[in-house]
Amino acid sequence: MMTVGVQAQNVPVYLDESKPVEQRIDDALSRMTLDEKIAVIHAQSKFSSPGVKRLGFPDFWTDDGPHGVRPDVLWDEWEQAGQSNDSCVAFPALTCLAATWNPQMARLYGESLGEEALYRGKAMILGPGVNINRTPLGGRNFEYMGEDPWLASRMVVPYIQGLQSKGVAACVKHYALNNDEEYRHQVNVIVSDRALHEIYLPAFKAAVTEAGTWGLMGAYNLYKDQHNCHNYIMLNRILKGDWQYDGVVVSDWGGCHDTDEAIRNGLDMEFGTWTDGLTMGATNAYDAYHLALPYKRLIQEGKYTMKELDDKVRRVLRLFYRTTMQRQKPYGFLCSESHYEAALKIAQEGIVLLKNSLIPGSSPKGEGGRRLLPLDLSTAKRILVVGENAIKMMTVGGGSSSLKVQREILPLDGLAERLGNHHSQLMFARGYVGDTVQSYNGVTVGRSIAESRSAEELLQEAVEKAKGADYVIVFGGLNKSDYQDCEGHDRKEYGLPYGQDALIEALAKVNKNIVFVNISGNAVAMPWADKVPAILQGWFIGSEAGEALASVLCGDVNPSGKLPFTWFQRLEDCGAHALGAYPGTWREDYKIIDEEYREGIYVGYRWTDKQKIRPLFAFGHGLSYTSFKLAKPQASSKLLTADGQISFTVNVTNTGSRAGSETVQLYISDKHASVDRPVKELKAFQKVFLQPGETRDVTLTIGRDALSFYDEATHQWKAEPGKFEALIGTASDQIAAKCEFELK
Numbered sequence: 001m002m003t004v005g006v007q008a009q010n011v012p013v014y015l016d017e018s019k020p021v022e023q024r025i026d027d028a029l030s031r032m033t034l035d036e037k038i039a040v041i042h043a044q045s046k047f048s049s050p051g052v053k054r055l056g057f058p059d060f061w062t063d064d065g066p067h068g069v070r071p072d073v074l075w076d077e078w079e080q081a082g083q084s085n086d087s088c089v090a091f092p093a094l095t096c097l098a099a100t101w102n103p104q105m106a107r108l109y110g111e112s113l114g115e116e117a118l119y120r121g122k123a124m125i126l127g128p129g130v131n132i133n134r135t136p137l138g139g140r141n142f143e144y145m146g147e148d149p150w151l152a153s154r155m156v157v158p159y160i161q162g163l164q165s166k167g168v169a170a171c172v173k174h175y176a177l178n179n180d181e182e183y184r185h186q187v188n189v190i191v192s193d194r195a196l197h198e199i200y201l202p203a204f205k206a207a208v209t210e211a212g213t214w215g216l217m218g219a220y221n222l223y224k225d226q227h228n229c230h231n232y233i234m235l236n237r238i239l240k241g242d243w244q245y246d247g248v249v250v251s252d253w254g255g256c257h258d259t260d261e262a263i264r265n266g267l268d269m270e271f272g273t274w275t276d277g278l279t280m281g282a283t284n285a286y287d288a289y290h291l292a293l294p295y296k297r298l299i300q301e302g303k304y305t306m307k308e309l310d311d312k313v314r315r316v317l318r319l320f321y322r323t324t325m326q327r328q329k330p331y332g333f334l335c336s337e338s339h340y341e342a343a344l345k346i347a348q349e350g351i352v353l354l355k356n357s358l359i360p361g362s363s364p365k366g367e368g369g370r371r372l373l374p375l376d377l378s379t380a381k382r383i384l385v386v387g388e389n390a391i392k393m394m395t396v397g398g399g400s401s402s403l404k405v406q407r408e409i410l411p412l413d414g415l416a417e418r419l420g421n422h423h424s425q426l427m428f429a430r431g432y433v434g435d436t437v438q439s440y441n442g443v444t445v446g447r448s449i450a451e452s453r454s455a456e457e458l459l460q461e462a463v464e465k466a467k468g469a470d471y472v473i474v475f476g477g478l479n480k481s482d483y484q485d486c487e488g489h490d491r492k493e494y495g496l497p498y499g500q501d502a503l504i505e506a507l508a509k510v511n512k513n514i515v516f517v518n519i520s521g522n523a524v525a526m527p528w529a530d531k532v533p534a535i536l537q538g539w540f541i542g543s544e545a546g547e548a549l550a551s552v553l554c555g556d557v558n559p560s561g562k563l564p565f566t567w568f569q570r571l572e573d574c575g576a577h578a579l580g581a582y583p584g585t586w587r588e589d590y591k592i593i594d595e596e597y598r599e600g601i602y603v604g605y606r607w608t609d610k611q612k613i614r615p616l617f618a619f620g621h622g623l624s625y626t627s628f629k630l631a632k633p634q635a636s637s638k639l640l641t642a643d644g645q646i647s648f649t650v651n652v653t654n655t656g657s658r659a660g661s662e663t664v665q666l667y668i669s670d671k672h673a674s675v676d677r678p679v680k681e682l683k684a685f686q687k688v689f690l691q692p693g694e695t696r697d698v699t700l701t702i703g704r705d706a707l708s709f710y711d712e713a714t715h716q717w718k719a720e721p722g723k724f725e726a727l728i729g730t731a732s733d734q735i736a737a738k739c740e741f742e743l744k
C-alpha cells in the first residue's frame, strides 16, 4: 500500500486521475513547448491530428460522419486505404431519425454509433448535422434534422449524449447558416437576428448548453462577410461568450481561409485545408496550415502572445481528457447485431406513411373500410415491384457521409425475404434508369445495375406487368448522386428525376393498387398524388433498408413516423423560393454570392401558415394503420407565471385494431404581440405507444421559454404577458384542441 501511495505522489498532475481535469490541463499546458502546442491545433493527415507523444497523449483520430463510421482513407489522399476492418453498420440518415419524433431513438443511435467509432479507433465523429431545412432543394438536408428548431433540438441532444457516453466526441455541424450546398464556400448569408436566433441557432445551442457537445464544426459559408470557421460573432461572441462553450471548434475541411482570423476568432483545430497552393516548400503541407507554421511565426515575431494559443490548446487538451485520455471508456463493437437492431428499429419508426386511401368498394365507414396498406397477403397473388431504387444501394454516395457497409438490404431483397414462400409471386420491372454508377470515393458495390433498354421499353415493360398485378409498389425518388440529395450541390428542380412522373402516371392508369415509396431526404413534387392511393416516405435508411420497408409495407410494423419538414405542393410554396431568396446574388467580382434570407423566421410551416398555403403533406404529418382519438386536454392552470410552468394533459386512445404509436404535438400561438409572430410554433411533443383499445394520458409541459421571441432591440429572448393558445394535435394541420391561457 505504501508503495502505491509513493507512486501516486510521483505521478505528474496531468496524469493523476484523482485531480480535477482543469488542474490536469493546466499542468499539461505548462509542460508543452511551442511546437507541441502548435502541433495539436492542426491536422497531420486527412482525419487525424497529433497528440503529444512526449507526455503520453495519443494522436487524435476523427471521422465522418453522421450515419455510420466512414471507411479509412489514405494518410494524405482521399482514396480508400483499403482496410478490411472498416465496413460498418449504416444507420438511417438523420432526416429519418428526426421523423421518429422519439428522443429515445436518438439516444440509441448515438450509443450504437459510438460503439462502432470506438472499435474503429475514432475519438470524434463528424456529426450530427442540424442545419435547418430551408429549401427542399438543399443537397444535404438528408443529413440534417428537418425544418423545426424545437424538433431538431430535442433530437440532437440525446444523439450527442448517447455518443459521448461512449467516450467519443460529437462534432455538431455545420455551424451555422449552411442551409444549402450550392456555392457553399462563397455564400454570404444575410439574415435577421431574429431568424438567426429563433430558427437557425437553437439546435446548436441545445447541442452546446444541454448536451454539452465536445466538438463543433464551423461551416463553409460566410456570415457578415466573414467565414464561419473564424467568425467573430458566431464563435467568440455567441458560441464561446453567450453559450460558454468549453469544447473545440473544428474547421470544416478546407473552411479556414485567414490566419489572423483563425487565431483571433475562435477556431481551435484546423482540418482539411486545401493542400494545393499551400505547399510553401515546407516538409509537408500540413505545416503550411494557417494554424501551423504561419501562426508560429507570428508568435515568434511578437504579433501574438500565448493568450490565444493557450486557449485553443486548453480546449484540445480538454477534448483529449474527454476521449483519448479517458480510461473508463467502454469497449467498441463493429457490426454487432445490436447495432443492426438499432438501425432497423430507428428506420421502422422513422418511415412515414404519407397517404393511405380507402380501397374503392370497401365500406367507407369506420373499421369496415379497408385501406390499400398494409398489403393484404392473404389475397395477393402477384406483387409487382418497379423502380431503380428497389435495387440500388443508397449507403454509397452523397458526399462525406458515404459509407462502406458490411451489408445493406435492398428494398426488393427485403420484400422477397419477407414474402418467402408466401404464395405471392413477386415480380420486378426496372421502370426507369437513374444512376447506375455503383461506386463512390473508391467504395464499389459488388452488383451491377447497368441497363441497356430504352426509357420507353422500360416503361412499357412495367405497364404490361402492372396490368395483372394485385399490387404495384414503385420505389423511386432521389438517389444521392450529383444533384439528387448530395453534398456539394443542391437539387436543380423540385420534381422527380429520370421520367418518374410519367412512369407513375402510366402505372396508375392501368392499376389502381399502386403504392409509391419515395426514397430521399427531401420533399419532391408529386403532381400525380391524387392518382396514387398510398405513398410512403422511405428516406435513406441504411443497412436495414429493405427489411424495414418490407415490415411496414406488410404491416408487421405499424408506421409511426411524422414529417420533420413541410412537404410543399410546389417549390414556390416555400418562402425562400416565393421571395426569390435562393440561391442569392453574385457580387460584381463573382467571388461572393449574397443570399438574403428574406423570409426571415417564416421557414417551412411558419411560412405556409402565414400565407395560408395548403402543403401536400404538413409538418408533423404521418399516418398509422390504426386510429387514435385525442380527448379534450386538461390544462394545469389558466395562468402561467414568469418562472412557472403549465401542463396540458391529453387522454389518447387507440381506437383501431392494431397496436401503434401516435405523437401528440403542442404548438404555441401568441394572440397579441408587439412583433410579428408565426401563427404557431412547435414547443412540445410526445410519442405514445398504445395497444388496441388502450388509453393513456400524455402530459406536455411548457415554460415561459416556449412563449418567447428573440427581441432584436435588446438582444434578449422576451415573453410578453398576455393571452396565448396551446394548439394540441397530431400534425401541424391536425389540431384537435385549443387551450387559452395567460402569461402574467
Ligand code: BGC
Pocket: 064, 065, 126, 173, 252, 253, 400
Ligand atoms: C464536409 C463535412 C465533413 C468533412 C470531412 C466536408 O466537405 O462538409 O461535413 O465532415 O468534409 O469529410
